[in-house]
Amino acid sequence: MKKAATIRDVAARAGVSVSVVSRVLNGTGPVAAPKRAQVLDAIEALAYRPRAAARQLSQGHSDTVGLLLADLTNPFFARLADRVVADARARDLQILLMTTQEDPHLEAQALDTLLDRSVGGMIGTPTGHNVERWEKLAALDIPAVFVDRTVAELDQVDVVSIENVQSAATATRHLLDRGHTRVGIVSGPLDTSTGVERVRGYEQALRERGVARDERLVRPAPFRGDRGADVVAEMLALDEPPTGLVVANTAQVRVVLKMLAQARIAIPGDLSLVVFDDNPWTDLIRPPLTAVRQPIDMLALHSVELVHARMRQKLPPAPRRIRVPAEFLERSSTTHL
Amino acid sequence: MKKAATIRDVAARAGVSVSVVSRVLNGTGPVAAPKRAQVLDAIEALAYRPRAAARQLSQGHSDTVGLLLADLTNPFFARLADRVVADARARDLQILLMTTQEDPHLEAQALDTLLDRSVGGMIGTPTGHNVERWEKLAALDIPAVFVDRTVAELDQVDVVSIENVQSAATATRHLLDRGHTRVGIVSGPLDTSTGVERVRGYEQALRERGVARDERLVRPAPFRGDRGADVVAEMLALDEPPTGLVVANTAQVRVVLKMLAQARIAIPGDLSLVVFDDNPWTDLIRPPLTAVRQPIDMLALHSVELVHARMRQKLPPAPRRIRVPAEFLERSSTTHL
DNA sequence: TTGTAGGCGTTATCAA
DNA sequence: TTGATAACGCCTACAA
Numbered sequence: 001m002k003k004a005a006t007i008r009d010v011a012a013r014a015g016v017s018v019s020v021v022s023r024v025l026n027g028t029g030p031v032a033a034p035k036r037a038q039v040l041d042a043i044e045a046l047a048y049r050p051r052a053a054a055r056q057l058s059q060g061h062s063d064t065v066g067l068l069l070a071d072l073t074n075p076f077f078a079r080l081a082d083r084v085v086a087d088a089r090a091r092d093l094q095i096l097l098m099t100t101q102e103d104p105h106l107e108a109q110a111l112d113t114l115l116d117r118s119v120g121g122m123i124g125t126p127t128g129h130n131v132e133r134w135e136k137l138a139a140l141d142i143p144a145v146f147v148d149r150t151v152a153e154l155d156q157v158d159v160v161s162i163e164n165v166q167s168a169a170t171a172t173r174h175l176l177d178r179g180h181t182r183v184g185i186v187s188g189p190l191d192t193s194t195g196v197e198r199v200r201g202y203e204q205a206l207r208e209r210g211v212a213r214d215e216r217l218v219r220p221a222p223f224r225g226d227r228g229a230d231v232v233a234e235m236l237a238l239d240e241p242p243t244g245l246v247v248a249n250t251a252q253v254r255v256v257l258k259m260l261a262q263a264r265i266a267i268p269g270d271l272s273l274v275v276f277d278d279n280p281w282t283d284l285i286r287p288p289l290t291a292v293r294q295p296i297d298m299l300a301l302h303s304v305e306l307v308h309a310r311m312r313q314k315l316p317p318a319p320r321r322i323r324v325p326a327e328f329l330e331r332s333s334t335t336h337l
Numbered sequence: 338m339k340k341a342a343t344i345r346d347v348a349a350r351a352g353v354s355v356s357v358v359s360r361v362l363n364g365t366g367p368v369a370a371p372k373r374a375q376v377l378d379a380i381e382a383l384a385y386r387p388r389a390a391a392r393q394l395s396q397g398h399s400d401t402v403g404l405l406l407a408d409l410t411n412p413f414f415a416r417l418a419d420r421v422v423a424d425a426r427a428r429d430l431q432i433l434l435m436t437t438q439e440d441p442h443l444e445a446q447a448l449d450t451l452l453d454r455s456v457g458g459m460i461g462t463p464t465g466h467n468v469e470r471w472e473k474l475a476a477l478d479i480p481a482v483f484v485d486r487t488v489a490e491l492d493q494v495d496v497v498s499i500e501n502v503q504s505a506a507t508a509t510r511h512l513l514d515r516g517h518t519r520v521g522i523v524s525g526p527l528d529t530s531t532g533v534e535r536v537r538g539y540e541q542a543l544r545e546r547g548v549a550r551d552e553r554l555v556r557p558a559p560f561r562g563d564r565g566a567d568v569v570a571e572m573l574a575l576d577e578p579p580t581g582l583v584v585a586n587t588a589q590v591r592v593v594l595k596m597l598a599q600a601r602i603a604i605p606g607d608l609s610l611v612v613f614d615d616n617p618w619t620d621l622i623r624p625p626l627t628a629v630r631q632p633i634d635m636l637a638l639h640s641v642e643l644v645h646a647r648m649r650q651k652l653p654p655a656p657r658r659i660r661v662p663a664e665f666l667e668r669s670s671t672t673h674l
Numbered sequence: 675t676t677g678t679a680g681g682c683g684t685t686a687t688c689a690a
Numbered sequence: 691t692t693g694a695t696a697a698c699g700c701c702t703a704c705a706a
Contacts, residue, residue, distance in 0.1 A: 004454070004477060006699055017677045022701060029702090030675055047473075052455035053393040054699035057682050062390070067434070071419065073617075078415035082408065085436050089446070094455070097404070097434040099422050109426075117341070118389035118431070136384075140341060257621055280410075280591055281618040284598070343683055354693040359685060366686095367691055391683035394698050 005046035014042035025050060064094040065307055066114045068124035070102050070223065075279045076250050076294065077125070080147070083300030084123060091308050093121075102223045104129035111137065121307035126151050128192055143310030147303045150193045156319050158310070160302040162326040164194055167292045168201025169208075170328050171246045171274040174290070176209045179337035180244035180272060184217040184235045186228050186256060188249045195220055198248040198276070217242055221252050228252025229259035236265070243271060243337055250277040257285070272334040287332035298324045342383035351379035362387060398457045401431040402644055405447055405461035407439050407560065412616045413587050413631065414462070417484070420637030421460060428645050439560045441466035448474065458644035463488050465529055480647030484640045487530045487658075495647070495657045497639040501531055504629045504663040505538025506545075508583045508611040511627070511665065513546045516674035517581035517609060521554040521572045523565050523593060525586045532557055535585040535613070554579055558589050565589025566596035573602065580608060580674055587614040594622070609671040624669035635661045 007025075011018045016035055023029040024039045031039075042048070056062050067084055069077045081097070088095050096119055100107040104127045111133040114122065122137060122144040131153045137144055138156065150159040168185070175183045185202045188195035199218060206213050216238060219231040228249060235242055247253050253275045265271050267287060275282070278293035302322045309315045344362075348355045353372055360366040361376045368376075379385070393399050404421055406414045418434070425432050433456055437444040441464045448470040451459065459474060459481040468490045474481055475493065487496040505522070512520045522539045525532035536555060543550050553575060556568040565586060572579055584590050590612045602608050604624060612619070615630035639659045646652045 007701095008699080018700080019677060019702080020675090023676095026701080032675065035676085049449075049453045051394070051699055052453040053390045053399070054682090055701075056390040057388070057394050057684090057698090058700045058702085060682070064433075072409070072415050072422070073419050075412060075415070078409050078412070078418075081415075081418070081434070082410050082436060085409070085434055086438075089435070089443075094450070095434045096401075097418070097422055097432045098426070099419060101423075106426075112386075113431070116386045116389045254617055254621065261621070279618075281616075281622070284591065284594055285618070285622045344685095345683080355684080356686085356693055357691085360692095363685080369691065372691090388683055391698090392685075394682090394700090395684040395686080397698070 005048045007048070007050065009046055010039065010042045010048050013046060014038040061311070062118060062120040063092060063311075064096050064119045065304075065311075066096045066098065066110075066119040066122045066124070068098050068100060068107070068110055068114075068122065068126075070100055070125045070127075071251070072099060074251050076148075076277045076296070079296050080300055083297050084304055087301050087304040091304065093304070093308060100125070100127050102127055108133060114142070115140065117142070121145070121311045123147055123303045123307055125149055126154070143307055145303050145306045145310075147299055148194065150321075152193070158306050158320045158322075160299055160306065160322045160324070161194075162294050162299070163323050164197035165201035165204065167276075167326040167328070168198035168246065168248055169205040170201075171248070171276075171292055172202045172205035173209070174274060174328065174330070174334060175244035175246070175272055176205060176211060178244075178272065178334065180242075181211055181337075182214070182217065182240055182242040183211070183244040183246065184219065184232075184242035185246045186231055186249050186252055187218070187220045188251075189222055190220045192223075195249075202246060202248070221249055223249065223251040226255045229255045232256050232259060233263070236263070236271075244334070245271055245273050247273065247275045253277065253279075267333050268335040272337075274334060278329060283331065290331045290334045291329050293327040293329055295324050295326065342385040344385070344387065346383055347376065347379045347385050350383060351375040398648070399455060400429060400648075401433050401456045402641075402648075403433045403435065403447075403451050403456040403459045403461070405435045405437060405444070405459065405463075407437055407462045407464075408588070409436060411588050413485075413614045413633070416633050417637055420634050421641055424638050424641040428641065430641070430645060437462070437464055439464055445470060451479070452477065454479065458482075458648045460484055460640045460644055462486055463491070480644055482640050482643045482647075484636055485531065489530070493656050495643050495659075497636055497643065497659045497661070498531075499631050499636070499663040500660050501534035502538035502541065504613070504665070505535035505583065505585055506542040507538075507665050508585070508613075508629055509539045509542035510546070511611060511667070511671060512581035512583070512609055513542060513548060515581075515609065515671065517579075518548055518674075519551070519554065519577055519579040520548070520581040520583065521556065521569075521579035522583045523568055523586050523589055524555070524557045525588075526559055527557045529560075531585075539583060539585070558586055560586065560588040563592045566592045569593050569596060570600070573600070573608075581671070582608055582610050584610065584612045590614065590616075604670050605672040609674075611671060615666060620668065626670045627668045628666050630664040630666050632661050632663065 011021045023031050072078050098110040107127045108130050125148050128151050145158045147160045187199045221228040221231050274290045276292045278291040282289045348358045360368050361373050409415050435447040444464045445467050462485050465488050482495040484497045524536045558565040558568050611627045613629045615628040619626045
């Protein structure tokens with residue numbers, strides 16, 4: 001196991017200079033056909049592979065993209081990661097993966113790690129609490145793209161997400177149009193963009209249909225933990241409990257379903273249910289759930305394309321905000337009142 | 338946005354040489370207390386962060402670990418990734434993520450990418466088809482750890498997996514002991530270690546209980562696609578269909594369940610079911626599924642510890658094979674015949 | 675069209 | 691305890 005070949009070894013074996021090798025490697029500058037062949041042969045013979053670190057150091061930038069996701073335990077993010085990885089490979093980008101577990105401290109730590117410029121760009125689902133570090137990234141010329149959510153203070157950052165307001169409005173209208181007047185929503189925290197936007201869509205639908213808003217039916221829940229279940233239980237304990245419910249907090253769908261099952265609430269008999277995110281198991285449970293399907297492949301594709309373009313400075317500086325429509329899937333968890 | 342500080346800038350500002358800075362940075366070699374303080378101040382003031390690429394080039398090795406997983410769409414791998422990322426951070430290791438989608442070509446491509454020594458180690462779920470490249474990695478002194486599965490020809494590589502034989506035997510015995518004599522198994526492909534080992538456990542249980550093996554009840558299915566459903570349908574169409582079934586192919590559990598539901602096979606009335614891997618939704622569907630729970634956190638922890646140790650050459654060369662026991666969870670999808 | 679040489683930011687060796 | 695200085699492997703003017 002002698003030590004691996006370097007560009008110099010290749011040059012020597014091919015009887016040329018290192019610049020020639022470098023040029024055939026990167027397609028930069030001219031090379032005479034015969035020499036090119038010799039170089040290629042040498043590379044083949046020596047099983048030469050350019051050292052990533054050396055190249056990065058020399059060029060000053062990296063082809064690695066940091067992917068900072070909330071939580072791979074949530075199928076939504078897991079599938080997002082799957083697509084991002086695939087799209088990144090198609091563009092010869094490497095993916096450095098980290099998770100925040102929705103914890104600002106972990107996010108801060110991750111961001112600090114990335115500040116060493118080991119990445120040339122970032123794709124992330126921000127917790128909303130590390131504005132300064134995200135800004136520092138930008139100051140270091142490391143382009144970032146927020147996916148799924150965004151942060152109000154960071155309005156210079158590109159964003160790719162679904163049409164949250166519209167989607168929530170559609171889901172709510174679906175229930176209202178079926179005679180439900182008591183419709184609840186479990187959202188994400190109200191200091192997250194998805195939380196506020198989906199509540200806004202909910203309220204918009206209510207207004208459109210002339211239904212009064214009841215404070216007690218709008219319940220945010222953290223992404224982590226089981227709070228979503230309590231919150232629904234509390235709604236159901238009201239004098240006039242909701243007959244329709246929108247679970248707009250992807251991460252809480254599971255616990256809500258579990259609670260509902262344990263409380264023996266019949267769906268859609270006792271409660272009509274619309275959930276955000278269409279998991280592979282959404283149609284495995286009984287009844288199959290009416291859902292807002294987020295086009296994960298589009299979210300991933302746009303995110304990767306965006307960082308890629310930014311990394312090659314192929315884009316005007318103005319921040320891009322890409323919002324893709326979500327699909328509404330009516331199944332069997334909703335019915336007329 | 339002036340360009341980022343280098344070690345030289347820090348040295349200059351602190352009024353010392355780069356060597357001193359390097360030493361306080363890495364705790365290598367002695368530094369007088371007052372100088373150390375000055376250096377720390379300078380680092381703080383300049384928001385200095387050592388360039389990862391430069392360090393890597395100089396030291397000749399990387400603190401990045403490649404994580405090559407089959408498919409993040411499968412909750413088992415997604416949760417594994419989640420834990421690996423967490424454990425890696427605790428050890429200051431970075432995770433470079435790639436997926437094979439169970440495709441040997443993609444695996445080959447990924448491994449080729451890694452051959453540039455951008456990673457100092459690997460954790461992966463091998464497809465079983467790129468023996469030469471895995472060997473080349475080893476020749477380059479890049480330690481690899483297989484997790485979940487292994488490859489027979491690569492017996493020099495560390496492995497972390499569950500006790501596949503035992504787990505399958507337990508699952509099978511559970512059914513046999515409830516009076517089922519026609520017990521089927523849907524396994525992974527028989528050219529994968531998990532496939533053969535779980536079938537072996539199944540056969541062992543059969544032997545123990547003196548039940549004859551029926552070729553037609555042992556059906557491997559690829560990890561990708563919907564073949565698992567067909568295979569079960571075929572079993573059920575036999576003259577003497579099985580009354581018990583072990584789905585030992587994690588990736589096929591979903592499609593099998595879906596098919597069973599569509600065919601209106603009552604569980605456990607018509608068919609007693611044991612599945613491998615206990616997903617968060619395994620107890621959301623009805624009936625809750627009896628399952629083999631793989632201790633994902635242990636798999637992740639051992640894998641990360643192993644690469645970490647290998648990367649620091651803290652381990653004797655002999656390959657390690659760590660097999661952790663899986664837990665058997667009886668729920669409501671199995672019953673006496 | 676080719677080759678030489680300097681630089682990228684760190685670490686490490688070895689005098690002082 | 692400190693400080694020059696030579697690697698590390700690649701890219702890229704610049705000269706030939």
